Amino acid sequence: MINVANKRIIRTLAFRQIKAGETRNLFAIAAIVLTSVLITAVVTLGFNLMDANMQMMMKQSGQTAEVSFQYLAEDEAARIAAHPLVKEYGISKYIGFASGDEWSQTPLEIRTADAKHAEFTFSTPTAGRLPEAENEVAIKSWMLDALGLPREIGAAFPLSFMIGGTQHNLSLTVCGIWEDDYYIHPYGTAYISGTLADKLLAGTDIEESRHNGTYSGVIQLAANLNGRQGDLQGNLDKLTLEAGLDAELTAPRVNYAYASSASDTGTIAAIVLILVIVLISGYLLIYNIFYISVAMDIKHYGLLKTIGTTRAQIKRIVNIQAFIFCLIGIPIGLLLGYLLAVLLFPLMLAATTLDASLSTSATNPLIFLAAALLALITVFISCNHPARIAGRISPVEATRYTAASTQKRTTKSGYNGASVARMAYANLFRNRKKTIITLASVSFGLILFNVVFTFTNSFDVDKTVAGFIQGDFLIADGSYFSGGNSYYSPTYTLTEEAIEKLAGLDGAAHVAEVYHEVAEGQTAGAGTPVPALTYGLDEHWLDILEGNVVAGVFDRGKFLSGEYIVIGADMQNSLSVGDTVNLNFKGESGGKQYEVMAKVDYSGAVNVLSAKYITGAGFSAYLPETEFTALPKANIMSATVIADGGNAAWLGENIKAVLAGIPELDFRSRTDYEAEMENSNRQIAFVGVALCVIILLIGVLNFVNTVITNILSRKYEFAMLQAIGMTARQSKNMLVLECVYFELIAAAIFISVGYGASFGIVRLLAENTAAYTYEFTALPFLFCFPLLGLIAFALPRQIYRGISKNSVVERLREIE
Amino acid sequence: MEILKTLDLVKHYGAGDNAVRALDGVNISVQSGEFVAVVGTSGSGKSTLLHMLGGLDRPTRGKVFVADNDLFSMNDDALTIFRRRKIGFVFQSYNLVPILNVYENIVLPAGLDGGAADAEYISSIIEALGLADKKNSLPNNLSGGQQQRVAIARALSAKPAIILADEPTGNLDTKTSGEVVLLLKMMNERLKQTVVMITHNEEIAQTADRIIRIEDGKVV
Structure with a gap:
């Protein structure tokens, strides 16, 4: 029976009943407020966490665009740009690598970029603008620090590089700078103008540079696509095919920040679990409040039934009341919950591997919509049964009903x-x-x-x-402790002399060093050598290596012989136990052959023995320190002081005193x-x-x-x-x-x-x-x-x- | 015309040795426009009979017809709707809805049915029952007699086939009781409204056109 007119009296009854039950109203509204505070807080935290995760992955991947083509020729780029699948795109042309000592550890790429590409790659200048004139350059702000220049627009920036065998030495004027972010790879970027680029590239055959691996003049195109977001790979494949590109050559990639969010499943599962707990506890409270309220008003409902109120009408009376409570309670809960989440989110980031710089308080309206909907659903599920009880009550029973x-x-x-x-x-x-x-x-x-x-x-x-930290005091160059926030240019200020001083201190039982070198690693049968992050370990560290072996067998005697290495297991490399590797340390010719003895889990304790910067393809290798002390100049990455169990605080003071004379060094205590x-x-x-x-x-x-x-x-x-x-x-x-x-x-x-x-x-x-x-x-x-x-x-x-x-x-x- | 009829109405409470035969084969018939009093001592089964006549409770066996409708062949919802259209109740304890004012209480059955009440008719009842100046009062501000008059007005508001009154004067003093019964009688005569009233008071029962006596669940 559809009847609009009777809704008025039903509504009147519901409203009047609300007016009559002040205590009950307070409890019901408080219950809804608390429940929606929790729901909103959890949903907001969840959204923010996923957002932060996404941002982090984008920054790690280097761009926000959904897809990119790494190596394109002009005509290929034009074909992609014109394709209907491409919604928006940015273009950047690679020019070359800067030479010079400043850029030996942290490479500097010289490119052109349009505004869109700069936006896609977090490199829109925050001061100044992208270059237009031939003598202009836009750079990351720390690059000025590296050259000892002030962070100012208008500074002269020297740039040396080779293109096709020709050496160029330019001095350009800085026209724009931007800050680098914690997660962005510590690579240098210098944007030059298109006109300068055209001049420099004159006579360069792009096809050839693409094939010989110098890539001068090759275009990188980053784009967002039309069509379903869920099928980026499919769309990219289609785009590559229809633009007539060779995937092998042009390297089309889906930004992994958009690819399967498998790494996110844990977070999502945790948030869903917490939400379920919140919903259950909210349900139990709201259900009980309505159940009790209906039980107390049962004679009232019985009377209404006697007079001729149907089951559905009584249910509606209960539901209208619930709805009114929601109208009051949910907005309050949304607001409080959101504030709570904003307050808690920075603290929560501290609990994850995410950096606090990602602490965005996203005000996605979807958050409020989802939270409000969840709260509403919880309330209506909660009062469904009480409403049914009220509707089912038999008129005669109601007059006799007691709570017992x-x-x-x-x-x-x-x-x-x-x-x-x-x-x-x-x-x-x-x-x-x-x-x-x-x-x-x-x-x-x-x-x-x-x-x-x-x-x-x-x-x-x-x-x-x-x-x-393993041991009691960790001593290294200041840059070692500064994390990924600045470019890495280790200066190795830690010397054998300083270590001897430390070892002589009262209460220092032992000082254990870690030597470090970026060597060229050449595996048998492979083409180009890859960077090998090599570490020379004091004997004190061998227990830690042994304790973290995941493949192979660690033999102390064999290891100390200097013929073997242990490699980090989670670096991307194809090495396995038993392989032979040639490591070529800087300043040495030919290098030396080592056999891979074991693989170690690199994530835990061994991490203490490793450098904290990110590199591309390659592997990390652990060797006995004798392999380094034999080198003409051995770089000491860190030294750890192991106390003899006496007064550690006193030892700390003494270490501080020793280091006071060497300002480049820094230390952390346990x-x-x-x-x-x-x-x-x-x-x-x-x-x-x-x-x-x-x-x-x-x-x-x-x-x-x-x-x-x-x-x-x-x-x-x-x-x-x-x-x-x-x-x-x-x-x-x-x-x-x-x-x-x-x-x-x-x-x-x-x-x-x-x-x-x-x-x-x-x-x-x-x-x-x-x-x-x-x-x-x-x-x-x-x-x-x-x-x-x-x-x-x-x-x-x-x-x-x-x-x-x-x-x-x-x-x-x-x-x- | 016969407006109400029962057929071998039986209601047992409990089972076995403890079974209480509240109604034990009751056959009554009420004509349209009649004012019938059902009289019996307490525990005689008269309240149970009224519950059955109004479709508030289901019998163990037997049938009740109101205006030729078999009450217990209907499901719960249909019965509820039938009740608000065809049966008016007047209870001993008035049973007004405390959160609605006098006027809202009176038009409640019509409102639940979705139709607007017949305003002219309603105001004529209110006038006749002397409630004109109390229309906006809440029930708890009224005397017992006034409350019962509101209950009578509510029972009449939907122009039901029959009014069932369960000890309508049970909570009232002698003078007010007399007034209330006279009002019922007046409505019965003026509107040709069929009324079945339960009472244990012989004097009040005498107002009715006919008296049905019940003892131990049987009509005597």
């Missing part, structure tokens, strides 16, 4: 007499369903709180610090790293605990609502009990005892399931992340239960006082 009517038990044996304690216990299970739901909601919050608390409490500093790790763990803990406290609050709110409505619905019963001789004090005690029994059960669940869950979950997580070791803590219990106890003692008395103001006779009559 769900009991199945029909007899009760024994004659123990009545005591307040026994009555309280019996009352606890009067409405078994309500008790169980409240218990579930409270326990859920408590258990989750416990898990998160235990998890952060189980953070193992020693395990984590092991990835940063305690520095420990403090840093503790701090980042505290930040993670803060995020987790903040979210859990809200879930805990949801549980407590559920408990409070149950207690209040429970007493209110038993007004008549208490009047009757008083009439037959139960004092107000006894009634209050009975109510307090009901709460206490409830909490005892919650405590039992907490101790068994709560601690079981935190043990299991933390153990599981500890296996995957090296940073955690399960550690028992009683703090969550000691924090939560006194709070609940306080509620149990204060709340029932307060509410009872409210309902027992009038005389017994008045109360009995009032309810009739």
Whole structure:
């Protein structure tokens, strides 16, 4: 039956009912606010995290464009640009490599670029503009630092390079600069004007330069495509084919930031899991509030049914009320949740491998839409069953309905007499369903709180610090500690002399060095040599190598013989155990043959022994230090002081004193790293605990609502009990005892399931992340239960006082 | 014309030894425009009978016809809709909706049905029942007699086939009881409205055209 006119009276009934139930409204709105705060916070954090991840991957890949062609000739680029599949594109022409010592470790590419290509590759000048005149150049700001020039527009920038065998030495005027980002590869870029490029490239055969690998004059084209984003590879293949390009030669690539987000699955799964937990706890609360509200209004609904309100109409009355609560609660929740997320996100980034520079607070309207929708769905699922109960009520039953009517038990044996304690216990299970739901909601919050608390409490500093420092003090050139934020030009200021001084200090048991060299690695049968990051290790480090072997067998004696190397397993290379490699160190001719003895996991402790910069294709190799000390000039990357167990702080002071004379050197102590790790763990803990406290609050709110409505619905019963001789004090005690029994059960669940869950979950997580070791803590219990106890003692008395103001006779009559 | 009829109406509560035969084969018939009083002591089954007549509860066996409609052949929703169109209730405890004012209470059945109430007709009832100056009051500001008059107005508002009144004077003092019953009688006569009233008060029952007596679930 479709009937529009009856909606008005239904709406009136719903609105009036809202007006009549102030306490209930407050609880319902608070419940919806809390639930949507959590949903919004989690959804926003999730969105931001994925966004940050995407940004990071784009920056690592070097561009925001969806696809790119690496090596194109002019006519090929024009064909692609004109293809209907291409939505927008940017073009950059490669000119050459700068020569000069400044650019030996961090290569400098000279290119042209149009504005779009600069935008695609994070290189739009932030000061000045792209070059137009022949003598202009736009560069990354640190490149001026490298030459000792001020970061200013108008500076003269010298540039030397070879094209097709011709040496060019130019001095250009800086017309634009931009900052480099943490994640961008530390490569130099200098943009010159098209006119200059044309001049320089005159006479260069692009086909030839593409084939011989100098690539001068070859065009890189970055583009966004039309069509479905999900099928970038397919579209790119189509584009390549229809433009008539040789894929082998032009190297079309899909930006891996857009390719399968497999690395994201973990994050997404975690966010979805948290969302599910949030939705369940929100459901339990909102369901209980509506269930109790309907139960209390059951006579009202019965009466409406008697007069002729249909099932569907009564359901609509309940749903309209829920909708109005949502209209008030969800916007508040969205706002608060968003603010919470903005506050928490920087802290959360600290917990991940993402840099804080990605801390964007994305205001994607989709976030609010998704969060609002989720909250709305949760509310309507929650009140669906209560609304059905209200609609199903039989008119005659409604007039007889009391909250106690769900009991199945029909007899009760024994004659123990009545005591307040026994009555309280019996009352606890009067409405078994309500008790169980409240218990579930409270326990859920408590258990989750416990898990998160235990998890952060189980953070193992020693395990984590092991990835940063082995031993007590790490000494190296200042650039070693500055991370990927600047270009890498190691100056190797650490000398044998300084190390001898350090070794002579009181309390220093040993100083273990790591030598470093970028060598040319030539594998048998392969064409061009690849960069090999080689490290010469002090004997002290051999245990660490041995402990991280993932392939092959580490033989200490053989290793020290100098005929063998150990290589890092997760570098991209095709080397395997038993292969022979020729390593050619700088300044040496011919090089030396080594056999690969084993592969080590490069990500953990071995990382401490490795350089912190990114390179292209190649591999890392670990050798005994004797291979380096034999070189004419050996570069010492770092030295680690191992204390003899005495006063480490005093040793630290002494090291500082030694280093004071060599300002280029810097050092970190184990305690520095420990403090840093503790701090980042505290930040993670803060995020987790903040979210859990809200879930805990949801549980407590559920408990409070149950207690209040429970007493209110038993007004008549208490009047009757008083009439037959139960004092107000006894009634209050009975109510307090009901709460206490409830909490005892919650405590039992907490101790068994709560601690079981935190043990299991933390153990599981500890296996995957090296940073955690399960550690028992009683703090969550000691924090939560006194709070609940306080509620149990204060709340029932307060509410009872409210309902027992009038005389017994008045109360009995009032309810009739 | 016969407006209400029961056929061997039986209602048992419980089972086995504890079974209570609240109604034990009741056959009654009420003509259109009649004012019938059902009289019996407490526990005689008269309230159960009224619940059955109004379709509020389902019988163990037997049938009830209101205006030739077999009540219990309908499903719950159909029965509810039938009730708001064809049956008016007046309860001992008034059962007004506390959150609606007097006028809203009176037009509630019409409103639920989606139609606008017949405004002229409604105002004539309100006038006749002396509620004209109370239209905007909320139920809890009214005396018991006034509340019961609102309940009568509500029962009449949908022009039902029959009004079922369950101890309509049970909560009222003697003087007010007399007034309320006289109002019912007046409406019965003026609007040719069929009324079935349950009472245990012989004096009030005398107002009716006919008295049906019930004892132990049977008509005597």
